[in-house]
Amino acid sequence: MILSRRQFIQTGLAGSLVLSFAGWLNAAGARRLSAAEREMLAALCSALLDGALPKDTEQRRQLVALTVDGIATAVAGLSLASQKELGELFGLLVLAPARLLLAGVGKPWREASVAEVSEFLQDWRSSRLGLLQSAYGALHDLTFGAWYARADTWEAIGYPGPPRGYF
Amino acid sequence: MQDPIKTGLANGWKHIDASTLARSQTVEADVVIVGTGAGGGVTADILSDAGLRVVLIEEGPLRSSSDFRMREADAYPELYQESASRKTADKAVNILQGRCVGGSTTVNWTSSFRTPPEVFDFWQRQFGLRQLSVESMSSWFAVMEHKLWVRSWDTPPNQNNQVLVAGAEKLGIPVAGIKRNVKGCWNLGYCGMGCPTNAKQSMLLTTIPAALNRGATLYTRLRAERLRFNGSRVSALDCMALQPDGIHPAGKRVQLRARHFVVAGGAIGSPALLMRSGIPDPYRLLGKRTFLHPVVISSALMPARVDAYAGAPQSIYSDYFLHRAPIDGPLGFKLETPPLHPVLYATTLQGFGEAHARLMREFTHVNALLALLRDGFHPESRGGQVRLGSDGLPVLDYPLGDVIWEGARRALLAMAEIQFAAGARWVTPVHETSPGYSSWAEAKKGIAELPLKPFLCRVVSAHVMGGCGMADTPQRGVVDHRGRHFWLGNLSVHDGSVFPTSLGANPQLSIYGLVARNASLLAAELSGRPPPVIP
């Protein structure tokens, strides 16, 4: 039986797949991001932050890398239960079959375009499965949190930073 | 800037950072208090003043004005539960709670309201709490208002709050100024990251230093794990030291023995401790009726700069929409404004890519209004249920049902109308499919049709209440009106978890007043002095 991606997600298979992988990946526990996970997150950042990131590819690459570092730091500050859940999500997204079936991204993350990744994000954002919607929410919050935590992103939004000079 | 905490420590306060303990230990005291927030702070002050030997247990760190750098990147991981991203079990509600000495009071926004009269009436009718009324509580509120400098705030509201004033006045909706617990406030607007000027009269600067000056002991980075009990008495509290990251266990344990145990870990935290301990709960009430004041947000672009990060965060409110229907009718809501800082705003705001970036570029022109929905009064608004995760840490199930969404829709409509009346050029509910609207007519139509569901509509909370509700009998409450546990004689709960409903008002002063009363009763009992006269 060949399911279309949409059927796959809608039948709830996606959910049970996430859960069964979850059990398998649990053994890893809280851990550092792997190179593959960093690549995946970089692709997501590039799409989520499109519009905030500069066009110049080298600058963009550097800022995305800093944001991925920020995400890693933020994840390490969460409860162990949340770290485990996110570890499962990241671990799943870097598996080629899951990337293809769950995210609908045919190319390796490193080669996926902003448009392709955006389509995947939009799919999860408007999914009928709470699990995928919440996964989108986590990726959204982690990425924007890591981006706007850095003082060098404030000029673009006109935020002068905290008052200085008195303390 | 002088740092009173550093001074106190230099003068010999007994503070033990459990992450540095070389070995496990056992400690004796008269009273052990779990949690150093609104409830724990007031309790420590009053009990130590009665001459009792008090030990405070806090899982967060001790931080003070010299650490408060007004940066979200430091403040959220250091001072909040789960780095300010605690969520309900389904992840549909983001929950802000403090986790540091002073608890949520160290990071709260200083709005101070007494418990509304209609709430006491409801508690009397539904939970038999006839001892609690406007009259019987007024002197307790007055004492705490005096102690914590709760005053009307006479500085003009910042532009963010001014939008609420302007829009509401145009529509004939009454607004009023919010009292704040501040002394010499610099009007900076960074209350949520810890007050850098020591103006905010939080527990960190008031009751806890008072207790430490009297010789109380404060443990930080120590998590209360389990109360041990024998028959109808608690005999000890087992605690687990955490590493400096506040997440991983450090391997050392502390056991505390005392005559009396006060649990003040806040809603979610307190019921979880009682559940982990297997405290008798024959009517299955523990952790139930946990309320959030679910908040929905409306974001507007104003023609002029708003700079919603600057100036006292909440200074204006409207209770107009709390009084449109009976308290147990369709959900009423309180209107206020939140402070906006880049991380808080960007993570809450819907969308991604260029659409998100475009809204962020207008950051300085954004006004946001929030509506706190008064949950827990409508018969179908029964709140959430705390349960324990596999690691023994709490998780909150809070179903967002139709009653909530119906109120949320009215709230989003009301806020958009106010924002347009104040001159907004564009308004959007914080909602994933809202296109945003450029006139009230458009918004009215659009919001009426918006699908309101978990994840699509952003819901947040900074007011967690309930879970160890008080009542007149053990059939409908975990503790009585004094916060005394119905089954274990030497156990009290002194925090926001004892409220049997939400409040329809920001909770801190309700907790200060009630706990001042209950800690005074307890102090009299434990020290053998005459009890305070209660009207």
Ligand SMILES: Cc1cc2nc3c(=O)[nH]c(=O)nc-3n(C[C@H](O)[C@H](O)[C@H](O)COP(=O)(O)OP(=O)(O)OC[C@H]3O[C@@H](n4cnc5c(N)ncnc54)[C@H](O)[C@@H]3O)c2cc1C
């Ligand atoms: C960002 C923000 C803004 C707010 N603004 C306002 C406002 O303007 N006005 C208002 O009235 N209210 C406001 N509130 C809410 C108000 O501060 C809280 O309702 C109040 O502080 C709750 O008091 P509490 O004693 O119940 O718990 P908390 O003050 O939350 O204290 C509980 C403490 O117990 C500790 N703890 C929990 N479990 C354990 C354990 N097992 N072992 C050891 N320690 C433990 C926690 O770390 C925490 O420090 C705000 C809250 C937040 C987060």
Ligand code: SF4
């Ligand atoms: S607004 Fe006032 S109370 Fe709040 S952080 Fe600034 S100085 Fe402190």
